[in-house]
Amino acid sequence: MDGKKRKLHLAFLESPDDLPGALAGDEGGLPDGFIITRCGNNDDRSMILREIRKGDGASLLPVFLDEFLSDEEREASDGSARTREDMEAVAEDILKRLRDVEETSLRKSLDLRLLAFLYSREGKKLRPVLDPLSRGLYSYPLMDHLSGGMLESSGWITELLEKGYIREEALVDRIRSCPKCGGSHLNYVDVCPFCRSMDIRQVPFIHCFTCGRVGPQDAFVKEGALQCPYCGTRLRHIGSDYDRPMDNYICGSCSQTFAEPEVSCRCFLCGAWSSTENLSVRIYREYSISDKGILAVRSGSTEDLYSVLDTLNYMKPEPFRHLLNWQLDLSERPPVESFGLMIVSFSNLAEVRESAGRKKVSEMMDGLTKRLREIIRKTDISTRTPANDLLLLLPKTGEKGCTVLASKVKELENATRQPDGTYLELSVKTAVFPGDRQKGEDAVTLVARLKG
Ligand SMILES: [Zn+2]
Ligand SMILES: [Zn+2]
Ligand SMILES: [Zn+2]
Structure with a gap:
């Protein structure tokens, strides 16, 4: 320039x-x-x-x-x-x-x-915009x-x-919509829980202490005084002859009485009735580009060099953590059966990518993953950390098994060696449990400590 x-x-x-x-x-x-x-x-x-x-x-x-x-x-x-x-x-x-x-x-x-x-x-976010007349109420105009x-x-x-x-930013709204048509123009109506009629009204009720029956006050008024229509008792004193219970709705269609009406939902767009728990819920938030997104934009690729690792008995991080926590608890109950955890980090991948190019690194990672697949067992489970380390959970593996596996993985460095001497550096760390667990440690803190 x-x-x-x-x-x-x-x-x-x-x-x-x-x-x-x-x-x-x-x-x-x-x-x-x-x-x-x-x-x-x-x-x-x-x-x-x-x-x-x-x-x-x-x-x-x-x-x-x-x-x-x-x-x-x-x-x-x-x-x-x-x-x-x-x-x-x-x-x-x-x-x-x-x-x-x-x-x-x-x-x-x-x-x-x-x-x-x-x-x-700079600072641009993906924002939902409200359009009250549209079916779903919100849209993401930029998209x-x-x-x-x-x-x-x-x-x-x-x-x-x-x-x-992208990453989540401020929550803008939570919208319920019709499970049939997806429309968000809904009318919430109180209805009779017996016949679902909306012709219900609130009326004062009387509870007769003598016979225990309950009914609308109107039915208890006889010649200006209160008298139970069921047992005939004159009701003179509230508290001793009768009281006014909470039961205070009457249905105009089926005449049933009840304390709480049911809430039902009618869609203005398609007319379908749904109960409130059947409505779909959608959350509208703002989003911003993440560091990973920025990298993708700059490199012109949404393909991620580490994604090939996800072919190794991969499990998403969240269930992996659950499983690790479960194994940790399990390993402390007799009979003690130890298990191993291994972290493999690719310390020089960014540099090699810089010098050898993306395509070459991608090939090296492919080859490496293929060999890793030959080494690990069917029962070993892997995930990737946010920093793109490979995390392996090795059930029923003791000190010796872990050490052997670690040295095998470390040896794979050589297999990635290129004619010009470039190779992918692997840092391999292992721990064996329950022995290596510190008091109070869970999956998250443990992995953080192990990584150093
Ligand atoms: Zn609808
Ligand atoms: Zn009814
Ligand atoms: Zn009575």
């Missing part, structure tokens, strides 16, 4: 007709960004923004609007009513960050495109724009979260 600041070319779009020319680079190449100015109507403006965001080439470029925005437009654009200098500064910053992004990868992967959008706008409405946001978010590319 030369020191001189290049003047940014922000293309003005006044109507949808201006867009094809701007995207085709009529003015000599793609512009550095767009300013959508007051054009015919709001629909046109939204349409232009959608067209830009869903395209291949320009989807991540800065887009400004000159007018006050809807929340949806705010999410998918880079702001409105800014001064020219302000827009240029923002655009400059976005373009600078976009230069870190491996460009060809963006065409292939929507995941990367979304992550690159978040990455190129809708970038995917051209092709991907359903909740599944997409789950996937990105599982891969670790």
